[in-house]
Each structure stands twice: as structure tokens, then as C-alpha cells.
Amino acid sequence: MAGSPRSPGRGAPRARVQRSAVAAGLVVALLAAWYLTTGPLELVNSLQFPSPDDAYEALRQLTSPGYAGATLARHIADSLALVGLGFVAATLTGIPLGILMGSSRLAEAYINPVFQLIRPIAPIAWIPLTILWFGLGTAAKVFVVWLAAFSPAAINAFTGVRNVDPVLIAAARVHGASARQVLSQVVIPASLPTIFTGLRVSLQACWMVLVAAELVGSFAGLGHIMIIATRDLNSGMIFVAMACVALLGVALSVALAWVERWAVPWRR
Amino acid sequence: MDEVSFVVAEREFVAIVGPSGCGKTTLLRMAAGLDFPTGGAVRVGDRQIDGPGSDRAVVFQQFALFPWKTVADNIAFGLKCRGTAESARQEIVSHYVALMGLQGYERAFPHQLSGGMQQRVAIARSYALEPSVLLMDEPFGALDAQTRVGMQEELVRLSRINPRTVLFITHSVEEAVYLADRVVVMTRRPGRIREIVEVTPVRRREGWDACERIEDVMDQESFVHLRTHIWKLLREQHGASAH
Structure with missing residues (x-):
């Protein structure tokens, strides 16, 4: 070695x-x-921004008796589940579609116009419609999270496939690779770094729309804490919920970076 | 390109030299089945070429190794595509690893190797398929001068142990004369064959093969003579196009 x-x-x-x-x-x-x-x-009124004491007090209340209908663990579990489901769904649908569009001009011609039309609509703009479709339950929020995470995953997979070094594809073909082997042995591994770039963006998008979706309508979750705390004028509680989103976001990004290092070990 | 026609005999090493833009790379890509002629045909044996195939493996100037595969997996690539059994594959791979002096690097990734080492891997990857024609597209063009000389000597050694039919593109006249049995000299616009220079008779007569090092061969009067001859052919057209 x-x-x-x-x-x-x-x-x-x-x-x-x-x-x-x-x-x-x-x-x-x-x-x-x-x-x-x-x-x-x-210098700052505690109603506008909590002191460390307020934040600690809010955290204690959240963990033991609970707040906004559940304990902190329950709220976090709820939000994580939504992000997890939406992100996994976006990964499983966006990446294959991006690869398909990247490797077939015909597929690109069919799918791309629809894609371009839907993309400028902010994912949170779908929230009212999804509430009509799915109600206030999990399905509506997972759908919105999926929608937000889908485009970065698909677009980067598409770009990754399109930017594969043509000489690598030629090298595979002259050494006897079939079209299928070119795809599985060359095109997909070569696009993995770009695909992971897309997944990182997707994951961030998940958190952004999640809180927005929970703000609109939910029974638990970190966004739900925020909306209840606003009613209660409890800035400490809002702060704790925001801090949780930040920390969870970082933790999931780190986890994704780990997966990437495992999946793309050849990257310099 | 226009009216380019020549035959490479079995186990013959043919080099093509010519100015850039004469279509020598296009010629090789057509032989590989990556590009197609607008008229005429490329044949291997009796079969007309209609696409790429492992009977015509290519060594590229840019090495074109798969960065996500180890040295051993790169060499095994074509064999795996072909469906060669695991045990046979390992045997062939370790044979070429030893032959190309890559022992100890089997599990390394391409980016951990020097350019010369990477090109050895690429050569091994193509040789491992035992192709009926080996196509080499300026394989040493991206290497520094010293590495290049080492690789040229290596290729001569390899051709002696394991003679194969080779079509070799280069813009280095020395390289062509040193390596090839015959040198095809091409002209630019239209890309035509100017002359096909026979090297083998001279090599045999003057005993080049007895020389261990490339510089000893290049010192021979017969080598200098051939090289000058080809240079003049190339310069002739250069002068003509400058008018």
C-alpha cells in the first residue's frame, strides 16, 4: 500500500x-x-432574546414536565422522523431520476420541462395545498420535506452523470464493458462525489422546510414548540427549539459526511 | 483524412507519426470503434468494426484509470466485464502486476501513484485482455522525459516477452523509430500517408536489439539516418503548408 x-x-x-x-x-x-x-x-429585554438563565430554565422545563404537549425527546423524535422520511424518499426518487435524465437525452426531454416549471415554486408554497390533500398529519409534512429535498438530489445526480469524463467511458467501452456495465461500473461511481454534494444541500433544505411546515400545522415537533412559545411570549423556549434545530442539522450533516467518506474512499 | 489505407500484420508493431491535426488520433479511435469513417472501413481479420470491443483495447494518453478502483481492480476491469472466473482473473492480474513491476501496489488507488506507474497500470489493464490489436494513443505523451524513456524501454522489453499486434500513435519520431517495426508517416490536410518506413530490416541488420539502453540505439548511425529521413518527410509538408 x-x-x-x-x-x-x-x-x-x-x-x-x-x-x-x-x-x-x-x-x-x-x-x-x-x-x-x-x-x-x-441591554436586551428578555422578552426579545432570552438570557442564558432563561434558556436553561426552558430546557429544564422541556425535558422533565414537557412543553407544548410533549417532552423535548418526543418533539425531537417527531421532527427527526419527518426529516428522515422526507430525505430518504428524496434520495430514493431524486437520484435515480437524475441518473436517468443524465444518461438518456430522451428522458431529459420528457422530464426536464416539468422539472423546470415546478422548481421555481418554493417548497413551502406547497404547504397550503398539501394540507388540503393530506390534512395536518405526517403525510403532508413528509411530502413537503420530500419536495424540498428532491430537486437538489435530482439536479446534482443529473450534473454528475453529465460531467463524467468521456475518456473514462471510452476506456470502459474499449475494455469490453456493456452499456449496463458502463453505467454501474463507471457512470455511477464517477458521479458519486457530485451526488453527495446534492445530498448535503438536500439535507439542509429538509430542515428549512420542516420547521416551516411544523409552524403551519402540527401537534408536536420543534416547529410546534416555536409556535406555542410565541403565543406564550416565551423567548427562552423559542431559543431552545432553534438551538435544537441547529445542533441536529449539524449532527446529521456530520453523519452524511461519514457515509460519504465510506462510499467515496478514493476521493483525494 | 483521405485515402488512408494500410495493413498491420499479426504481431507487428506499427507507429503512426504526423503533425497534429493530421487525423492520427481519429484513425486510432476508428480502429477502436469509438469513431466511424464517413467512407471506407476498418477491419480486424475479416470482421468489419462496428463498435468498441475488448479485442482492441486502448491505452490512452490520459491513462484513463478508474479512480475508484484499486490497481488490481483496474487491471481486472476488462476481464470482469468479459466474465472471466475469479480465480483465473486473479492469476492474470498477478501475472501482469509482476510483469509491470507493480508488486505491493495492488491495493493502492490510482491517485496515490506517479504518472509512470499509472500508465503501467493502464498498459497492464489492456494487455490483460490479450487483445488481437493493442491500440496506443500517445501513451507516454503526458509523462516527463525521464519516465518516458523508462517506459519506452519497458515497452520494448514487454513486446519481446509478449509480442502483440500494436498500433501506436505518437508525435515523437525517435519514439516511433525506437519502438516500431514500421512507421507510417502522415501528412496534414488532407490527412494522407506520405510514406511507410520499414524499420525492422535496419534493426535486424544493425543489431539494435543487442543494445540495452535507448541512448545506445539512438547513437547508432542507422538510427540517426532513419530518424532524419522521417524528419525530412515531416518538414517537407510543413514547408509546403507555410507557403
Whole structure:
């Protein structure tokens, strides 16, 4: 084995330590500024933005007795399930469709116009219609999440397939690969990096529309916490829900990056 | 391209030289079945070519290795497509790994190798199929001068151990004379054959094969003579097109 692959872009260990020190310092400074402006300095009214104490209090209330009809764990589970279902559905439908459009001009001619027509409509603009179709239940929200995550997945799969180096396809053909082998052995692996770029965008889109969908109508979930907390003028509760969305979003992105590293080990 | 017609005999190494734009790469792509002539035909044996096939494997200038496959899997690619059994495949792969000096790199990915090593893998990938014609499209064009010389010597060694029918495109006259049995000299616009230069009789007579190193061959008066002859053919048309 010719040495393990390096991961450039991370630089020398010393530079890396320096960078994490800067990142950590910035987080500490932000937390300090938060504490000072909302607490001792009294620059910001706690109704507009919670102090760390308010946020902690809200978090405690959420975890043990619960708030807005459920405990934090239940709300998170609800939101995660919606994101998970929508994202998986978008992956399973968007990627094959993108690959189909990328490898067949005919399929592109049929599908692309519909796609171009639907794409400018913001996914949240579908919410009213989906409520009429599916009611306020899970199905409506999964549908909207799927809709938001679908286009980045499909478009990137399409772009990935279209940008496969033609010399690699030629190399496969002159070494005896059939059309099917060219697709499975060359086109799909070559497009994987672009496909994953699409999935990262999809995942972000999932979180964005999820909260919007839950704001409109739901019985649990992080968006539901926010809408109830607005009624209660509880800024601490809103803050906790937002922080949960941020942390979960980061956690899922990290998980996706792990999957990518496993699926695309040859990437420099 | 116009009125280009020549025959490559079995186990013969034919090089095509010509100015860029003379259509030598197009010629090779037609032989590979990647492009098609507007008139005329390309045949292997009695069969007219109607598409790519593993009987005419190509070594590309850009190596064209599959970045997601290890060295061993790249070499095994064509065999796998062909449906060669696992055990036979492994045997052939390890044979070519040893022959090309790639031992210890079987599990490496292409990006971990130098250009010269990558091209060895690509050559092994094509040789492993034992194609009836091996097509090489400026295979050493992307390598630095030293690596290039090493690979040229390697190819001569390989052709002696395992002689195959080879069609080799290059713009290096030295490379063509050093490697080939015959050199096809082409002209530009229209791409035509200017002359087909026989190298083998000279090589045999002057005992080039006794020389271990490329520079010893290139020092021979007979080599210089042939090289100058081809250069003049190429320069003639260059002068003509400058008018």
C-alpha cells in the first residue's frame, strides 16, 4: 500500500490546532457577549432574546414536565422522523431520476420541462395545498420535506452523470464493458462525489422546510414548540427549539459526511 | 483524412507519426470503434468494426484509470466485464502486476501513484485482455522525459516477452523509430500517408536489439539516418503548408 491517503485542505497539524483554537475562542466570546448583554448589562429585554438563565430554565422545563404537549425527546423524535422520511424518499426518487435524465437525452426531454416549471415554486408554497390533500398529519409534512429535498438530489445526480469524463467511458467501452456495465461500473461511481454534494444541500433544505411546515400545522415537533412559545411570549423556549434545530442539522450533516467518506474512499 | 489505407500484420508493431491535426488520433479511435469513417472501413481479420470491443483495447494518453478502483481492480476491469472466473482473473492480474513491476501496489488507488506507474497500470489493464490489436494513443505523451524513456524501454522489453499486434500513435519520431517495426508517416490536410518506413530490416541488420539502453540505439548511425529521413518527410509538408 502506497501510504494512506492524505486529506489535503486540513493542512499541517499545527495550523489545524491554531484554527480550532480560533474557533473555540470565537464560541466562548459569543457566549460571553450573550451572557453580558442579556444579563448584567441589561441591554436586551428578555422578552426579545432570552438570557442564558432563561434558556436553561426552558430546557429544564422541556425535558422533565414537557412543553407544548410533549417532552423535548418526543418533539425531537417527531421532527427527526419527518426529516428522515422526507430525505430518504428524496434520495430514493431524486437520484435515480437524475441518473436517468443524465444518461438518456430522451428522458431529459420528457422530464426536464416539468422539472423546470415546478422548481421555481418554493417548497413551502406547497404547504397550503398539501394540507388540503393530506390534512395536518405526517403525510403532508413528509411530502413537503420530500419536495424540498428532491430537486437538489435530482439536479446534482443529473450534473454528475453529465460531467463524467468521456475518456473514462471510452476506456470502459474499449475494455469490453456493456452499456449496463458502463453505467454501474463507471457512470455511477464517477458521479458519486457530485451526488453527495446534492445530498448535503438536500439535507439542509429538509430542515428549512420542516420547521416551516411544523409552524403551519402540527401537534408536536420543534416547529410546534416555536409556535406555542410565541403565543406564550416565551423567548427562552423559542431559543431552545432553534438551538435544537441547529445542533441536529449539524449532527446529521456530520453523519452524511461519514457515509460519504465510506462510499467515496478514493476521493483525494 | 483521405485515402488512408494500410495493413498491420499479426504481431507487428506499427507507429503512426504526423503533425497534429493530421487525423492520427481519429484513425486510432476508428480502429477502436469509438469513431466511424464517413467512407471506407476498418477491419480486424475479416470482421468489419462496428463498435468498441475488448479485442482492441486502448491505452490512452490520459491513462484513463478508474479512480475508484484499486490497481488490481483496474487491471481486472476488462476481464470482469468479459466474465472471466475469479480465480483465473486473479492469476492474470498477478501475472501482469509482476510483469509491470507493480508488486505491493495492488491495493493502492490510482491517485496515490506517479504518472509512470499509472500508465503501467493502464498498459497492464489492456494487455490483460490479450487483445488481437493493442491500440496506443500517445501513451507516454503526458509523462516527463525521464519516465518516458523508462517506459519506452519497458515497452520494448514487454513486446519481446509478449509480442502483440500494436498500433501506436505518437508525435515523437525517435519514439516511433525506437519502438516500431514500421512507421507510417502522415501528412496534414488532407490527412494522407506520405510514406511507410520499414524499420525492422535496419534493426535486424544493425543489431539494435543487442543494445540495452535507448541512448545506445539512438547513437547508432542507422538510427540517426532513419530518424532524419522521417524528419525530412515531416518538414517537407510543413514547408509546403507555410507557403
